[in-house]
Amino acid sequence: MELTRRRILATGGGLGAALLLSACGSGPRRAAAGATPPAGPPRPGGTLRVGAVGKASAVTRDPHGVQVNESDYLILALVHDALTVPGDRPNVAPRLAARWESDDLKRWRFTIAEGATFHDGTPVTGADVAWSLRRLRATPAGATRLPGVEAGGIRADGRDAVTLTSAYPNSEVPLLLRLTTFVLKEDTKDVARAPGTGPFRLESFRNGSARLVRNDSWHGGEVPLDAIEVRMFESPQAMANAMLTGQIDLASNVGAVAARTAEGRDGVQVIRRPDDMAMPIVMRTADGPFADERVRLALRLAVDREAMVRQVLSGYGAVANDVLGTGDPAYAKDIPQRARDLAQAERLLGQAGLDLSQTYELFTTEDIPGLAESATLFATQVREAGLNIKVVKQDPSVFWEKTWLKAPLYTTYWGTNDSVVFFAGKTLSSDAAQNEAGWKDPAFDAAYRKAVGAPDGARRADALRELQRLEHERSGYLLWGMADGVDLAAAGVGGLPRLPGYGRVQLERAWLSA
Amino acid sequence: MVERLTAGRAVARPSARRAARPAPSGPAPLLLRGLGVLAQRVALLAALLVAVFAAMEFLPGDAARASLGRGASAEAVAARSAELGLDQPLWIRFLRWMAGLPAGDLGVTSRGEPVAEVLGRHFPNTLLLGGLAFAVTVAAALALAGAAALRPSSALDRAISGTSTIVAALPEFVVASVLVLVLALWADLLPAVTVTAAGGGGPASAAMLVLPVLSLAVPQIGWNTRIVRAALADECTAPHVEAAVLDGLPPRRVLLRHVLPGALPAIAAGAATSVGMLLGGAVVVETIFNYPGVGSVLAGAVRDRDTPLVAGVVVATSVAVLAVLLAADLVRGWASVRRS
Secondary structure, three states: OHHHHHHHHHHHHOHHHHHHHHHHOOOOOOOOOOOOOOOOOEEOOOEEEEEEEOOHHHOOOOOOOOOOOHHHHHHHHHHOOOOEEEOOOOOEEEOOEEEEEEOOOOEEEEEEOOOOEOOOOOEOOHHHHHHHHHHHHOOOOHHHHOOOEEEEEEEEOOOOEEEEEEOOOOOOHHHHOOOOOOOOOOOOOOHHHOOOOOOEEEEEEEOOEEEEEEOOOOOOOOOOOOEEEEEEEOOHHHHHHHHHOOOOOEEOOOOHHHHHHHOOOOOEEEEEEEEEEEOOEEEOOOOOOOOOHHHHHHHHHHOOHHHHHHHHOOOOEEEOOOOOOOOOOOOOOOOOOOOOOHHHHHHHHHHHOOOOOOEEEEEEEOOOOOHHHHHHHHHHHHHOOOOEEEEEEEOHHHHHHHHOOOOOEEEOOEOOOOOHHHHHHHHHOOOOOOOOOOOOOHHHHHHHHHHHHOOOOHHHHHHHHHHHHHHHHHOOEEOOEEEEEEEEEEOOEEOOOOOOHHHHHOOOOOEEEO | OHHHHHHHHHHHOOHHHHHHOOOOOOOHHHHHHHHHHHHHHHHHHHHHHHHHHHHHHHOOOOHHHHOOOOOOOHHHHHHHHHHOOOOOOHHHHHHHHHHHHHHOOOOEOOOOOEHHHHHHHHHHHHHHHHHHHHHHHHHHHHHHHHHHHHOOOOHHHHHHHHHHHHHHOOOHHHHHHHHHHHHHHHOOOOOOOOOEOOOOOOEOOOHHHHHHHHHHHHHHHHHHHHHHHHHHHHHHOOHHHHHHHHOOOOHHHHHHHHHHHHHHHHHHHHHHHHHHHHHHHHHHHHHHHOOOOHHHHHHHHHHOOOHHHHHHHHHHHHHHHHHHHHHHHHHHHHHHHHHO
């Protein structure tokens, strides 16, 4: 899928870009993911030492808490099972829930995997699952984690099943259960030390780092590794150094900068997981200077997408087409790729009558690597179309409080990119709780309702296509590219996750070579 | 040390004055003066804490929003604010926090953990790092400056003085980056980062301490070498030193017995100022080496607007700095008494 899209981009992007790339002399390194094959064959056992970024002041051990730290999420995801997990095709795979069905797409029944037990040996029941989901629903962000499902709509259904009732027909309920629906025993008090149901048991935890040992009776099949040691790193750079000097075997989500320094070193695999992170620019549609559709289109035509990918992402990424959810199997690859057209952009700005003597502010923050850089580069590119944009860097706390969901022009980022409908429901439909651009489009809403109200089939596919066409044409998003997730691994490690986003924590099939 | 200090002091004091004061023991005036200084510094710490609370207040954003996810509703943020007491005026929050301080209660972080527990896990590591760096700094500065002073104006003296000036101007992160690059990534002699032992809180091996300690110590060695060298040069012009040299005593003996004791107050003062620099530099160095100290906690706490945690770190580091300053005062007092 990724290769075909890249090929389309290569032809669509034009020869000019390719020439520019080679002229620069430091074009993106296009080594395919996992260019260094891991030394086989796999051997059973061994301890994998994994590094993940985390802040000492933000360590969380609540499976349903706010997991700012990747290290915390990694540990929780290995100890606990969510009901479903990210998959390749389809993008939802069973985990603690072995299967699910719904007649009307409102009432969903999830059946617990056979033989699923907690680490202390007791079997997992529908009551445990229902209690855990209700606990998740009751957290401050619960309404956005389980949209449309009220606490009262979560019920145990016999010993081995749970039913979820959505307020509206929603074919995406299984997808929404992928992330933090970690299951604990009913009425657990000490959530930090509670037994989980996952492939590894927590042996020890200290200061954000943990040692996990294999759960021999895991319901999900055989786990090759004896143990995983998760070590928390304050910065990706320290983590990369630890990887390069052999202090850890895997640096999870270490990022492009570290990968560039590691590329070409013996004994290091650079693993690229495409479609990992979206960093779109949000143009407010409800009011303000960007409410005019022509202005938004002008900005989309003014951005130089190849240059953004090359400079902001060090080439570790791909050009995107203003539609969020690029990793979805249903992603509309046939919508023509938008390319830079400064003349047309200037024409549109003139038609819209935007005051070009004014300077417009683009708000950004340094939450994730590359975000603020993307804003700066974008501003210089758009200047060539005659629009003056000033980048305003804000502290994260100010940004999320004052700018997000409100400002006329700002950067945002999202880590779940394997679902078009996820974004449609979460940020694009008129009544979405996190409608970042204040976009209200009746035609889009209709397409969204059709898509989530239809079971798999042609009707759903049509609706999904229509939804993406409208998003591409007139939404408030300018999605110039997608960042790869980049991991570094020692040569002897195999079976590593290749999926974007939270797919990176699926280490239960990882192995060490003999 | 205190015994020697008080003994020296008692001898130095004229007996008449001692009789005039109905103090229960000889060292009382010194003790009083020490207590006065201590009270002054504690008052300074209190003022510092006021400044910390005020500065955190003026920073935009608050802990309630920072400790919740990005999808949290306005009601959830408001509820969290109330729970953390952020709806109270600043001065009430400050007084409440200060009220717990004498009992060792440092409050609760915005994530609901006692601040004292967070410090208990991280501060000993920082003390270990800072303490080792301080010891290395003092030892190296004395040795280098001593070697330079033994042969004034020689090539060695010029080399040491010149190098120490350059090194003193190097920021810690430059030293750290170079050390990692050369000693860890190229030569593969030492571990590049600190990883904690499974189940333990500190570094997994002593080798992991070498690079962080050196990164912290190198700039301070430069600074202190210059101070010690200058203090030794000053002292060399003293009449008793000249007399000792004329007596034909070996240079090493003159340096250790006659020059060094006189230069000690200046050396102690210089070393004491380094402590603040070492603890400040630890914030940077700990991040580079992934060292599990209090520096990373502080950086995160400021980002999260977690005022009690920031204040807690300030108290812990201030107490450490105060203790060292007090020790330096004692050394200076002892040295000046010995001279007079």
